[in-house]
Amino acid sequence: MRYISxxxxxxxxxxxxxxxxxxxxxxxxxxxxxxxxxxxFKPSVRPVPLEVHIQGYPGKYYCPRMNSMNKPAYAAICTxxxxxxxxxxxxxxRQTRLTALDLIQFAASDENPRQFLSMPEExxxxxxxxxxxxxxxxxxxxxxxxxxxxxxxxxxxxxEELFANNKIQVxxxxxxxxxxxxxxxxxxxxxxxxxxxxxxxxxxDFPITDILQMMGRAGRPQYDQxxxxxxxxxxxxxxxxxxxxxxxxxxxSSLREKLHDHMxxxxxxxxxxxxxxxxxxxxxTYFFRRLMVNPAYYGLESAEDETLSAYLSRxxxxxxxxxEDSGCIKMTEDNIGPMMLGTIASQYYLSYMTVSMFGSNxxxxxxxxxxxxxxxxxxxxxxxxxxxxxxxxxxxxxxxVRFMVDQNRLEDPHVKANLxxxxxxxxxDLPISDYVTDLKSVLDQSIRIIQAMIDICANSGWLTSSIAxxxxxxxxxxxxxxxxxxxxxxxxxMNNELAGSLSKRGISVQQLLDLPKATMQTVxxxxxxxxxxxxxxxxxxxxxxxxxxxxxxxxxxxxQLNIRLEKxxxxxxxxxxxxxxxxxxxxxxxxxxxxxxxxxxxYALKRVSFSDRLVTHMELPSDVTxxxxxxxxxxxxCYLGFDQEHSIEELAA
Numbered sequence: 322m323r324y325i326s327x328x329x330x331x332x333x334x335x336x337x338x339x340x341x342x343x344x345x346x347x348x349x350x351x352x353x354x355x356x357x358x359x360x361x362f363k364p365s366v367r368p369v370p371l372e373v374h375i376q377g378y379p380g381k382y383y384c385p386r387m388n389s390m391n392k393p394a395y396a397a398i399c400t401x402x403x404x405x406x407x408x409x410x411x412x413x414x415r416q417t418r419l420t421a422l423d424l425i426q427f428a429a430s431d432e433n434p435r436q437f438l439s440m441p442e443e444x445x446x447x448x449x450x451x452x453x454x455x456x457x458x459x460x461x462x463x464x465x466x467x468x469x470x471x472x473x474x475x476x477x478x479x480x481e482e483l484f485a486n487n488k489i490q491v492x493x494x495x496x497x498x499x500x501x502x503x504x505x506x507x508x509x510x511x512x513x514x515x516x517x518x519x520x521x522x523x524x525x526d527f528p529i530t531d532i533l534q535m536m537g538r539a540g541r542p543q544y545d546q547x548x549x550x551x552x553x554x555x556x557x558x559x560x561x562x563x564x565x566x567x568x569x570x571x572x573x574s575s576l577r578e579k580l581h582d583h584m585x586x587x588x589x590x591x592x593x594x595x596x597x598x599x600x601x602x603x604x605x606t607y608f609f610r611r612l613m614v615n616p617a618y619y620g621l622e623s624a625e626d627e628t629l630s631a632y633l634s635r636x637x638x639x640x641x642x643x644x645e646d647s648g649c650i651k652m653t654e655d656n657i658g659p660m661m662l663g664t665i666a667s668q669y670y671l672s673y674m675t676v677s678m679f680g681s682n683x684x685x686x687x688x689x690x691x692x693x694x695x696x697x698x699x700x701x702x703x704x705x706x707x708x709x710x711x712x713x714x715x716x717x718x719x720x721x722v723r724f725m726v727d728q729n730r731l732e733d734p735h736v737k738a739n740l741x742x743x744x745x746x747x748x749x750d751l752p753i754s755d756y757v758t759d760l761k762s763v764l765d766q767s768i769r770i771i772q773a774m775i776d777i778c779a780n781s782g783w784l785t786s787s788i789a790x791x792x793x794x795x796x797x798x799x800x801x802x803x804x805x806x807x808x809x810x811x812x813x814x815m816n817n818e819l820a821g822s823l824s825k826r827g828i829s830v831q832q833l834l835d836l837p838k839a840t841m842q843t844v845x846x847x848x849x850x851x852x853x854x855x856x857x858x859x860x861x862x863x864x865x866x867x868x869x870x871x872x873x874x875x876x877x878x879x880x881q882l883n884i885r886l887e888k889x890x891x892x893x894x895x896x897x898x899x900x901x902x903x904x905x906x907x908x909x910x911x912x913x914x915x916x917x918x919x920x921x922x923x924y925a926l927k928r929v930s931f932s933d934r935l936v937t938h939m940e941l942p943s944d945v946t947x948x949x950x951x952x953x954x955x956x957x958x959c960y961l962g963f964d965q966e967h968s969i970e971e972l973a974a
Contacts, residue, residue, distance in 0.1 A: 323353050324592070324605040341366075343571040347614060351607040369540030370547045375563055377556035383515065383524050387416060390512050390553045391423035397510055397551045398424075398491065405507035405545075406484065409493045410535045412516035412527075413708070414469040414755065417493045420512060421460040421467060424491065428463065437464030437490040448483065452476055454754065461489065468494035468502075471754040496527060499534040509539035511552045514562070519707040519732070526558075529565055536566070573618055574608035577636070581673050582666070584640050585649050589659040589667040596657070599637045609633075647677030661780050668776075669769040672700040679774055685783040685921065689804060690724050692774070692786075692793050697739035699770050705734035705759060714752040715740055721749055723802070738763050745902070746802045761904040767797050775912075775926075784916040784923040788964075791912060791956045798959040800902030808962030812856045813901065819848050829962050834862045834890065859899035861909065862890040865955060865965060869941075869972045880941040882953065882969070884913060887934040896932045898959040910958045915939050918966070919950030928958075941969070948973045 326333040335352045342348065345361035376393060380386035398407050411420055428434050438445070445462065452458040454476050457467045466480040466489050481502055484492045496516070498504065514532060515524040532552070540548020554562055576583065587593040593602055603609050608619075612632075616624045621632055641657065644650045649663030659667075666676040682695050707715075712731040719726050722743035726736050741760045744751060751757055771794045778787040792803040799811055808830050809820045823833075828844065834857055842850040868883040898907040908930060915925040924942045929935055945951070951969040 323351075324602065339572075343568065344611075344614070347610050348572065348607065351610055367537075367540070368542045369545050371536065371539055372547055372549045373536065373566060374549070374551045375559055375566070376551065376553050377559035378553060379556045383513075383517075386555065387411075387513055388419070388423075391420055392427060393553060394420065394510050394512055394551075395424055395427040398508065401549045401551065402506075402508035404490075406487065406505075406541075407491045407508045407510065408498075408504070408506040408535075408538055409491065409510045409512055410496055410499065411493060411512050412495070414471045414495060415709070416512070417467045417469055417495065418456045418460075421456075421465045421491075421493045424465055424493075425460065425463045435463055438462075438488075439464065439490065440488045444488075448479065448488075451479060460493075464489045464491065466492045468492055468498050470495070470497060470758050473754070473757070496531055496535060499531065499538060505538050505541045505548075507539070507541060507545050507548060509536060509548070509550045511535050511550070514552070514554050514558065517709055519709075519711075519734070520703075522732075532562070532566070571615070573615065574606070574611050576606055576608040577619065580636070580640050581643055584637075585644055585659075585663050585673050586667040588644075588650050588657055589664050594656050594658070596634075596637055596641070599641070600633055603633055603637070644673055647673050648680045649673050649676065662777070665773050665776050665780075669773040671770065671773055675700045675770070676773065676777070679777050683774065683777055683781075683783075683786060685781070685786055687778075687786045687789060689789055689793065692790055693724065693739060693742060696767060696770060696774070696793065697735050697742060699735075699766075701766050701770060702734050702738040702763065705738055705763065706755075707732050707734055707737055708755065711737070711755075714756070717752065718744060718749070721747075723747065723805075742767075742797075745800050746796050748800055748902075764797055764904060768794070771797065779923055779926040782923050784914070784918070784921045787914065787923055787926070788954070788956060791958065792961075794958055795961050798898070798900045798903050798907065799961055801961060803961055806961075808960070811860075811899070811961060812853070814852045814856050816848075819845060819853075822846065830857075830860060830960075831862070831963060833857055834860060858890070860960065860963075861888045863887070863911075863955065863963070863965070864889050865953075865967060867953060867967055867969075867972055869969070879943055882915070882939045882941060882972075883936070884938060884953070885934070885936050886911070886929070886931060886955075888932075896930065900959055903959075907959060909960075912954075912956045912958065913937070913939060914954040914956060915941070915969075916952065916954065917950045918952055924951075 322333050335354065337348065337352060341362055345359060349359040378386055378389055380389060394409060409420060411417055425434065428436050449458050449461060452461065454467070454472055457472065457476055457480065460467055461483070466484055468477060468480055472480070480492065481504060483489045484504055492504070511532060514527050516527060518525045536550040539550045552562060584593065584599060587602060593599050612619050612621065612629065613624045616622065621628060641650065641652055644663065645652050647662070648660055649666060651658050651660050662676040662680050663673070665671070666673050678698060679695060682691070715731040715737055716728070718740045719728065719731070722740060724743060726739050730736050737759070741756065741763050745760060745764065751760065771790060775787055775790045778790055796803050801810055807820055807824050809815050809823055811830065823845070833841070833853070836844060838850070838854055841854060845853060864887045866885040870881045870883055871878060872881050873879045896908050898909045900907050910928055910930040913927040913929060914923060916923040924945070925939050927937065927939060929937060948970040953967045953969060955965045957963040
């Protein structure tokens, strides 16, 4: 932003917030903030003073060690916060349950099992009747709540409300709560400072910033004169936490790991055209400032000018070579320019590795199965969590889905993504609530990935692959197989008998939309016409009119296709898509494809969206000598079976 500001000569105002830092000056220098605008406080400076207790526990193995911390956690509640709210942070969803069950047992052995509950029995029963999660329903009876991403939105909101209103005293949660919801407590207990990393298959330490964030939840400004934090750690790490929890922490740069994508975006935008531009660009980064101050962290022996310059030059050169090898940029002796893959990666915020993989694997006649494997293989799914023992769930799921997956890689996040997609299209019940949350994340990411795949196919002129990819996006939106399921199943009221009857007679959703209400009952037999008619109101009835116009001079004639689109049925929400199986709201959009179905060539592609009507145009290719097989195809980005084909050959006749 400051680099752009320097080029445009227009000032940009920055407001930055963070935890206490050891090197706030470096950040201020990078952001262009002077001494007057920089305020840096010690970790001890907070509205409510914090009292911290660090306790070490021996034990080589993680699970027994976590188990040994439950009694001290209960003792900490009794000592430091017998009547006030308590947050207990644990590393996993499984640990929330195990910790809560042990706390209930300890309270029961003290002959006060409901000591953490503060609501009448009548209110409790009403709350329990609204809870879906069985474990949560059990723990709430004893005034202990669970909070993690595996709960559905309703359960999570209910627990937050009960804790905020002091109806329950203890909330056992995963670390995500520290960053997300603002629920302070008098006492915070951090039960273990490690979590299981599915990628490396081992337990790793939480970043110190996460620990500080969790501790920061202790102390309620309006109610407490001081807050308390109890940190239960592995004995060998006790001295480390004692040192760093009381000293501000230096922040280092992570740019080097993501430099390829940043460089690619700057090349596409025209900011970087030569190697010198890239070197100049790096001098504006926080990475450059930390490189001079702490070279050893980045693998440098010293910060001398020559060493620094040579290091940056090598870094830029290797980044450019990787981008060129992946097909994202083109290098000549004089300059650097973007290629089609690089432009698409920048437009859709995708990794250069993802589009490179697309470029290598997508062809003119790629099948649906291959497209699904390519989609699941995107780098954007590298971080999809595969938790402890989830390979067993993946194995069970792999036996129920349509397409095979690699049985030797069941702990791979990309295999899990593939299984989740297939389960979504087949509407299978997922094994645990975690998979429901993971599916939402997978579907959410998939939209821009599939749109990038469509753009690659279209830029390559591949009609068949482009349309197959569009159908894949429709499948994501509707949770149906394009080539196996009838589009009639998009209607909520549809059943097997009616779907079979209509399919046998070749009646589609579009044809049902064309039927007058009076004649619908005769077509559908005993099924209530009013219900079907009501469901049909969710879908648009599209009418398309085309006109071929000649343009230009005698020597340079060109043909233009004028297109008029209109939604001819009245709907309450004219542009909102009906996608009940997709986790987010979506507006309808349409692709206009000019292509030749005989040769499978794609000439032009246009993406449009409209509420009632739209007039647009497309240029016909000047080098085409015949209109034979040329068609304009309209494809929905969210509805199956709504494709329309219109012959250009008949228009030109």
